[in-house]
Amino acid sequence: xxxxxxxxxxxxxxxxxxxxxxxxxxxxxxxxxxxxxxxxxxxxxxxxxxxxxxxxxxxxxxxxxxxxxxxxxxxxxxxxxxxxxxxxxxxxxxxxxxxxxxxxxxxxxxxxxxxxxxxxxxxxxxxxxxxxxxxxxxxxxxxxxxxxxxxxxxxxxxxxxxxxxxxxxxxxxxxxxxxxxxxxxxxxxxxxxxxxxxxxxxxxxxxxxxxxxxxxxxxxxxxxxxxxxxxxxxxxxxxxxxxxxxxxxxxxxxxxxxxxxxxxxxxxxxxxxxxxxxxxxxxxxxxxxxxxxxxxxxxxxxxxxxxxxxxxxxxxxxxxxxxxxxxxxxxxxxxxxxxxxxxxxxxxxxxxxxxxxxxxxxxxxxxxxxxxxxxxxxxxxxxxxxxxxxxxxxxxxxxxxxxxxxxxxxxxxxxxxxxxx
Numbered sequence: 001x002x003x004x005x006x007x008x009x010x011x012x013x014x015x016x017x018x019x020x021x022x023x024x025x026x027x028x029x030x031x032x033x034x035x036x037x038x039x040x041x042x043x044x045x046x047x048x049x050x051x052x053x054x055x056x057x058x059x060x061x062x063x064x065x066x067x068x069x070x071x072x073x074x075x076x077x078x079x080x081x082x083x084x085x086x087x088x089x090x091x092x093x094x095x096x097x098x099x100x101x102x103x104x105x106x107x108x109x110x111x112x113x114x115x116x117x118x119x120x121x122x123x124x125x126x127x128x129x130x131x132x133x134x135x136x137x138x139x140x141x142x143x144x145x146x147x148x149x150x151x152x153x154x155x156x157x158x159x160x161x162x163x164x165x166x167x168x169x170x171x172x173x174x175x176x177x178x179x180x181x182x183x184x185x186x187x188x189x190x191x192x193x194x195x196x197x198x199x200x201x202x203x204x205x206x207x208x209x210x211x212x213x214x215x216x217x218x219x220x221x222x223x224x225x226x227x228x229x230x231x232x233x234x235x236x237x238x239x240x241x242x243x244x245x246x247x248x249x250x251x252x253x254x255x256x257x258x259x260x261x262x263x264x265x266x267x268x269x270x271x272x273x274x275x276x277x278x279x280x281x282x283x284x285x286x287x288x289x290x291x292x293x294x295x296x297x298x299x300x301x302x303x304x305x306x307x308x309x310x311x312x313x314x315x316x317x318x319x320x321x322x323x324x325x326x327x328x329x330x331x332x333x334x335x336x337x338x339x340x341x342x343x344x345x346x347x348x349x350x351x352x353x354x355x356x357x358x359x360x361x362x363x364x365x366x367x368x369x370x371x372x373x374x375x376x377x378x379x380x381x382x383x384x385x386x387x388x389x390x391x392x393x394x395x396x397x398x399x400x401x402x403x404x405x406x407x408x409x410x411x412x413x414x415x416x417x418x419x420x421x
Contacts, residue, residue: 051146052083052086052137052146053079053080053081054077054078054079054083054108054135054150055077055078055079056076056133056150056151057075058073058075058090058133058152058154059073059074059076059154060074060130060154060156061073063155064158065157065159066122066158066159067123067124067125067158068121069121070121071119071122072120073117073118073119073130074117075115075151076114076115077106077108077116078108078111078112078114079108079109079110079112080111081110082108082110083107083108083137084138085137085138086107086135086136087136088103088104088106088116088134090102090118090130090131090134091130091153093129095122095123095128096121096122096156098118098121099121102118104116120156122156122158124158124250125159125161125253125298125299126299127156127157127296127299127300129154129155129156130154130156131153131154132149132150132152133150134147134148134149135148157296157299158299159295160253160254160257160298162257162261163254163258163404163405164405165259165404166405167405167412168259168262168408169325169352169411169412170412171229171323172350173323173350195221195222196219196220197219198212198217198218198219198220206220207221208220208221229263229268229324229325230268230271230321230323230324230325231259231269231284231325232273232321232325232327233259233260233272233273233294233329234275234326234328234329235253235272235273235274235275235276235329235330236252236333237249237274237276237277237303238275238303238333238334238336238337239303239305239334240252240303240331240333241331241358242361243362246400248331248356248358248361249302251356251400252330252331253301255329255398255404256272257294257295261291264286264287264288267286268286269284269286270284270286271283271284271285271319271320271324272294273315273320274297274301275315275337275340276303277303277305277306278302278304278306279310279315280297280301281315281316281319282294282297282319283318283319310336311340311343312340312343320344324349325350326344326349326350326351327352327354328341328351328353328354329354330353330354331355331356332384332385333358338387341388342387342388345388345391345392345393346391352394352396352411353388353393353394353396354396354398355397356398357398357400360399360400360401361400362374394410394411394414396411
């Protein structure tokens with residue numbers, strides 16, 4: 001702990017010195033008598049003040065939370081010496097706030113244990129460090145102060161809040177493993193597909209006795225098997241738009257967490273690809289462990305600007321398994337991402353592009369000279385969407401203030417209308 005002398009000590013010392021010098025220079029007792037109490041106070045402060053011996057323990061109610069949640073932080077203080085005034089300040093990131101501020105002041109007696117509770121509000125997702133505790137202790141007369149850092153910083157992971165989804169985008173093709181997705185192929189399953197004539201080797205339990213009685217020969221039921229899907233969440237981290245504390249990347253992360261959780265609940269295998277200045281990926285897997293791995297990776301994701309030319313060949317082959325449904329979450333700001341997505345479509349992947357619209361963050365004021373530039377930019381983005389649609393890729397726009405379920409329903413409608421063509 002660092003000790004320092006306050007401005008009050010310096011002022012009193014200057015007054016005492018001035019009084020003594022004036023008394024000696026003038027040969028009078030009055031200035032010395034006025035300076036004597038100040039000298040006695042300084043001597044008493046030097047003899048009575050002792051460095052504080054304080055120990056601190058910081059505890060969090062839990063180390064994982066969701067955006068908007070409140071987490072209770074408990075600070076336990078104990079001291080071997082009496083501290084007349086102890087000021088506390090818990091170091092917090094900008095994304096975590098405390099009602100009334102994180103600073104507190106109290107008096108700590110020798111051998112006493114005090115507890116201070118702070119309710120932390122998680123305003124934004126991310127991985128944060130809570131602590132350490134900054135303290136400042138003052139002596140009885142307030143002449144001397146000590147300050148320092150105590151306690152260890154504790155990790156706190158704040159997960160992004162999820163959107164409510166009514167339905168998910170079904171894949172065009174399923175995998176061979178069992179799941180909850182009804183496959184278009186026919187085989188052993190529960191969902192009825194069609195009737196056909198009996199063949200040698202068909203099981204008796206598959207015979208449709210009512211149809212057989214009507215037709216006078218054996219007919220059997222055909223079903224659609226239940227299979228799982230490989231889903232790859234493709235995040236564009238080349239560029240973002242940030243304005244007034246809002247960011248397009250924040251919404252990309254929130255959408256990825258929502259979709260990953262929803263597909264994993266459906267027993268699908270979900271993978272993650274961060275395509276940008278820094279590459280990151282998770283191989284497709286299922287289960288709760290994969291969900292935590294995806295969310296923890298999203299918390300560490302960030303937009304890194306880079307001028308390197310890249311294509312999808314830089315990704316390991318297993319990150320994009322065959323017949324996978326690729327959900328691309330992008331603000332459509334970088335040509336490298338647009339080229340990579342067209343390359344994925346050319347390789348035969350089932351691709352869906354969810355445009356996280358940055359237009360609302362950059363809308364100019366009415367009558368501004370920037371309106372023409374803004375309209376030209378909108379036209380260029382519409383031309384890019386037209387390129388995707390020409391190769392059969394559905395492109396939907398997720399605007400700020402709109403639920404994520406709305407653009408996903410647009411994808412399902414697009415596929416329903418596009419299949420006959």
